[in-house]
Amino acid sequence: MSESKDKNIEKNTNKICKFYVKGKCTTENCSFLHQDNICKYYFLEGKCKFNEKCKFSHEHTIFKSIKKKKHIKNTENFTPCHEKSHMNINIGDGNQEYYRKAIKTNDVILVNQFLKQNSSNDFYEKLLSEVKESGLHDKDLWKLWHGNTHFIVDDHLDWKKKVPTFQLIIEKIEKYFQFKTQSTRFNFYKDSSDWKPFHHDAAAIKPHIAAKQNMTIALSLGMTRQAAFEFNDNKCVISMPLEDNSIYAFACDVNINWKHGIPQVHPNQYKNEGRISIILWGWCDQFED
Numbered sequence: 001m002s003e004s005k006d007k008n009i010e011k012n013t014n015k016i017c018k019f020y021v022k023g024k025c026t027t028e029n030c031s032f033l034h035q036d037n038i039c040k041y042y043f044l045e046g047k048c049k050f051n052e053k054c055k056f057s058h059e060h061t062i063f064k065s066i067k068k069k070k071h072i073k074n075t076e077n078f079t080p081c082h083e084k085s086h087m088n089i090n091i092g093d094g095n096q097e098y099y100r101k102a103i104k105t106n107d108v109i110l111v112n113q114f115l116k117q118n119s120s121n122d123f124y125e126k127l128l129s130e131v132k133e134s135g136l137h138d139k140d141l142w143k144l145w146h147g148n149t150h151f152i153v154d155d156h157l158d159w160k161k162k163v164p165t166f167q168l169i170i171e172k173i174e175k176y177f178q179f180k181t182q183s184t185r186f187n188f189y190k191d192s193s194d195w196k197p198f199h200h201d202a203a204a205i206k207p208h209i210a211a212k213q214n215m216t217i218a219l220s221l222g223m224t225r226q227a228a229f230e231f232n233d234n235k236c237v238i239s240m241p242l243e244d245n246s247i248y249a250f251a252c253d254v255n256i257n258w259k260h261g262i263p264q265v266h267p268n269q270y271k272n273e274g275r276i277s278i279i280l281w282g283w284c285d286q287f288e289d
Contacts, residue, residue, distance in 0.1 A: 016060055018044065035060075086231065087238070087254060092176075092247070099177050102288040103215070105253040108229070112246045114219060115172065121244055124221040124276055126165045131186075134162040142188065149264075150194040153186040160184075169278055173217055177249065182212050182282040189275040192223065195264035198230045201281065204255045214287065217249040217280040223273035225265070229258040239263070251287070 017032035019025040021040045025032075039056035042048040046063030085106060092099050092111035099109065115123055131141065136159055145152045153159060160166055166186065174181055189195070203213040218227075220242035227248050228239040242248060250260070265271065 016043070016062075018062060086257060087229065089240075094247075097176070099286070101286075103251055103284060103286045104288060105214075105251045106257075107249075107251045108254055109249040110240065110246065111176075111249075112243060114176075114247045115169070115245050117245055121222055123165060123169070123245065124274070127163065127186075127221065127276055128274075130163040130165055131159065134159045145187075146197060146199070149196060150262075151188040151190065153188070155185065166278070169219060170280065173219065173247070173278075173280055177215075177217060177284055178286055179215065179217065179280065180283045181280050184281075185279040187277040187279065189223070189225070189262070189277075191274060192225075192265035192269070192271040193267070194275075196262035198228070198259035198261040200259055201255050203252065203281070210252070212283060213281045214252045215249060215282065215284045216255060217247060217282075219245075219247050219278045220275065221245060221277070222275040223271065225262050225275055227260065228263050229254070229260050231258055233257075251284075 015032050016035050016038065017025050017027075017030055019027070020030070020032070020034040021038050021043050023040075025034065037057050038060055039048050039054050039058055042054070042056075042058045042063075043061050044063060046061050048054050048058065087108055088104060088106050089108045089110065090101060092101075092109050094111050094114040099111075103109070117123060131153060132138075134141070136157055141153055141157065141159065142151045143154045144150075170181060170184060173179065187196070201213075201216050203210040220227075222244055224241055224243045226239040227242050228237055229250075230237050240248065250258075254260075262277075
């Protein structure tokens with residue numbers, strides 16, 4: 001045997017010939033070790049059905065555990081779903097005289113550019129000006145609300161008849177949604193630090209109010225803010241931007257199954273810009289099952 005061959009044998013004496021373990025090696029002068037009494041199943045596959053009772057040695061194996069890459073499925077269910085969604089978002093056209101779709105109880109409706117404005121923030125400025133000129137003192141007129149998170153115009157004071165723009169907005173919303181108003185609110189967010197906590201409107205928890213209110217409608221004027229909805233079951237949150245002169249409205253099941261609010265803008269993104277929201281609660285006859 002050559003010197004190089006001897007070195008090769010010496011180099012591989014710690015390696016066992018798998019063909020010999022299987023029962024037959026046909027390589028002349030095989031450089032791998034021909035060792036007896038080895039369990040071929042454990043040696044080749046890393047497992048033996050006899051385990052400790054096996055009469056052959058389980059000291060050696062060439063089996064390497066290879067974890068199969070888990071195939072991640074992008075689809076879990078191919079059965080068609082006909083269940084009612086938790087929330088259905090629709091878009092209205094502010095250029096039309098009426099909202100022309102039947103409204104479902106799980107609907108949220110967005111309408112941009114609802115009023116015909118001469119310029120950006122036109123109605124925002126008109127409302128603030130008319131409220132200021134109503135003859136009522138600011139200290140009496142503006143009331144901190146909902147945990148002191150923002151202001152409302154105090155509904156106990158006689159100001160609405162002195163603010164014609166407010167009356168115009170109510171009439172236009174009622175006509176567009178074929179809506180009968182039961183109550184209203186004038187919310188004022190003085191800057192981006194004002195906000196509205198997640199909450200249900202009263203109709204979700206008071207049956208006598210639910211009997212006459214099946215819808216909430218809000219007109220947003222001024223600074224763009226997010227309207228957010230928090231789902232009761234798992235607290236997931238979805239939000240949508242409310243630009244100046246846009247409406248978001250939601251029906252009774254949304255009010256029951258979701259809380260809604262206006263999140264505070266992060267202090268790092270503070271803006272000295274105000275927002276008004278005019279809220280209408282009442283009854284809409286356009287519902288379908």
